[in-house]
Amino acid sequence: TGKLVYVRIIQLLLHMVTLVGCIATLGHFLNIPEFYEMSFIPMAVYTAISFILLSAAASLVNCNTGITALFTGKMIGNIMARRLFLRLLLATLAIGYIRILSHRNDWISPELSIAFATSVYIIISLFLIRSTSSKLNAIHRKRLIAEENFRIAVYAAPYALIISDRGGNIITVNECTKLLYGYRKRELIGRNVKTLLPPMLHEDYDAKKREFYDTLRVMKLGFEKQILARKKDGTEFPVEIILTPVRSSYENFMLATVIDITERKKQEEIIRDQLIELQLKNEEMEQFNYISSHDLQEPLRTMSNYIAMVEEDYSEKLDDEVKAHLGAMNNAVERMTHVVRSLLNFGKLGRKRKLSATNCNEIVQEVIADLYDLIQKSEAEVKITCRLPEFYAFKTELRQVFQNLISNAIKFQAGDERPIVKISSEKKGNFYEFSVADNGIGIDPKHHEAVFRIFERLNSEEQYQGHGIGLANCKKITEMHGGKIWVEKNADKGTIFKFTILNLEHE
Template sequence: MKVYFERRILLGCIVAFAILASLGIYTYRYFKESTVTTRQVTHTNEVLYHVEQLYSAALRLEVGLYQFIETGDTSFASFYRGELRMAAEHTRILGALVHDNPAQLRTLDSMRMTGRKKVKFIQEVMLARSQSVLAARRLVPSAANDAITKELTAAIMQMQQREKVLLQHRTEASVLGESKFMRTFLLMQFSGAVILVLVFYAIHASFRRRVLAEQSLREVSEEIRDLYNNAPCGYHSLNAEGYISEMNNMWLQWLGYTRDEIVGKKRFIDLLTAESKSLFENNFEKFKTTGSVSNLEFNLVRKNGEGLPVILNSTAVKNEQGDFVRSRSTVFNLTERKKSEAKIMQLNNELEAFTYSVSHDLRAPLRSIDGYARILKEDYGPKLDPEANRVIDIVVRNARRMGKLIDDLLDFSRVGRKELSHSRVDFNTMVNNLRRELMEQEKERVINFVVHPLALVEGDNNMLRQVWENLISNALKYSSKKPLTEIEITCTTEEDKTIYSIRDNGVGFDMKYANKLFGVFQRLHKVQDFEGTGVGLALVHRIISRHGGKIWAEAAVDAGATFSFYIPSETR
């Protein structure tokens, strides 16, 4: 049996019970004792009574004896025998009464002896009287008789006295016992009452706490219910047969049904479109054993016939035997998301159409400008003056530059739209191959190019190759005016992040323009000094960002630049 009381209440009850029990035992024992005392008092009174009787018998005999001497009445004999019998009876009773008191027994014995002496004397007197009055009168009064009488009286007195003292002691003890009992009784009763009051308060407090707890529990459960019903997502439970056993208000609102129309009446499958029905059938039985499904997309039919796309996550609630009891499912409304996705798809298509025409339509005229300018120079150059030739060169140069800009811009746009592929990328091979390829074009330069071992990374191989190609090209480009070019690629680990860096000893840049570094068409150097469209680093930045990573640079004017980046190990 489980005890729900608090420990102190339990303890209080036990103590109160113990006090009541000991009160009972104590009272019982007291009354038993006081019965003994009463019996003893009665006993003493009995002893006194019989002693008294003996005494009065002795007195009566004495008086009777004197009268007999004078009158010689023969009835004395029967009177004497009667008294004697009675005295003997009283003595026997006394003997029984005081058998446990040696002092009294001894006195009783001496009384018996004295009694016998008295009897003997009376018999002597009766014998003398039968002869003559005078003979009898000579015997009475006598010193001997007086002594016997005195002795008897003394013994009786002694016995009486002893019993009275005993009685007094017993009465005193009884009174003392009574008052002690009363005190103890009251004390125990009082403490019992106090403890009961305390227990009552403790129970009251406990009860109060329980009531308050129940109240707050009720409030919390109401809050939870409110949350359940009005959360911005749908919650429902299905039983083993697939019937909806619970559904929150938000979900019902989406579907357009009332709770009574759904709960216990409809199976989840009844709400689905045909293709979603088969998805549900393929998953429900499996779900009951595996215990969870995630991110299943279902299409439902609302009460008014409209479609409702949702995404569902569910876990199974099982009993102690491991049998499926019900599902606990969370559902998000995908209507808005589907709309946005459709919109995004449309925008993407438009963007694609746009870039497609940019790619095609803008490049064709540029090629014509370049081509015909070249034909002009080739076929008519000798006939034209130097200024005309210079102008043609400018046309050609600008047409080419615009072609490069368009190409770079398209690359940049493509990186933003293209799906990331995922594979393990070996930076060592990639970087060393790139170094070899790019150094091929810089044969006349003196370059000290060191590549330290690089950790593997996960990501899109082609895009990451583009990153390294741009970074290495930049390092080679901006260090091209140094007599000795130094380039170093390293890989370090900081706080679980693997950081790849490329350092060169080129012209560097002023750190106050560092924020412009990764912007599209942002350049920190003149075209006359270093060729470029200002897209390369923007492209690198975009690729690293799409991998969830970060890129930054440190540099100083004429003191080289270091570009560093990291890519988280788990990219999406």
């Protein structure tokens, strides 16, 4: 306090020097010796200007106190003080100069001149006051509107909102805060925010508060590590808190948005339990599928061996009808073996999947090379109509999708028509959409969903070979990639199979 008084005294003396310098300078410019002689050694104009500059510069050293602070501050009052002072100063100088000219040229009597100057000064002062008042009122109206909008937003918010100062003392709360914590508003105003937190979190809150006011950036609490709040009755509940800085012209405040996540936590627990249960069921189903498929292969293998033994040991004793029956039995056993093996492979699909950088152009070229004999035999043409993308995927499984769709497009052809298969892709949002179009026999729209069911066949095995599991595999693989697969009718002839893969960019 003593130092502040000392600074203000020094500043006052400097202002007096500035005033004397200004009076002396005016005396020189207006040729009024009384202004710069002042009953002591006359002050030269350069000396007067030097005094003004030095004293003004020295007073700016402590610009946040005294009269200097009135003109250097950033608040609305300081801004208006600067404007009003400059205008009054100019008006005073102008009126004074006219008064001097009137006195020197004897335009009017001294009494009338004083009355006229006073009246003009009052009128100008009233005009400046009115102008300043209008601007202050406009600013005040805007501030009131802003405060009202802010108040309405705070009180109408669906979450608890708490505004506190740097010391952590609550300034205001909204209606949701009262409902959430069970306090009345007057019970919270002025109390520390720690009232709403369990004691074990008080130290963490102090550390977060210091960090918040040091950085003045939005902070999120409870999104990674669970934090608790405490109601008036002592009940603790999980919350997520967003701390937002509220800046004002004189102080910064903290706006805390408190979200009660009790119900969400309950739902997460239910979902977690369901996922665990589902995972156990899936493991049981996979184990059952594997054991069943493995155990079914053994009797089928035994039947096949016995059929072979009968044909080999009793071939001379068997007539043609018995041999035909044995052949039919053997074919049925082979088909059943293929079905069991397909079922086993379907159950294993994706169990050892590995996400890796995948170039779809290379995959399709490899599939075309593997299907070389089928393509040559059917004289098929497989076209890639655009550059296929690169991204992260389950490479082995994705390759199986292309292989199934391309081989089906070649296999399901009408008559002797040459198969033409067109492969393309298009980026759509967060997905890549692939298209495999053919000119084959097509699929009736009423079967567009049924074709993806396991062991679903639309054509007899005598017409087209297969076990009805390829498209089911494709559906499972695309869903593993976060996508889906569907069928569309080709505008010209045939079928278009489309599927999407989640876009994981290849860096």
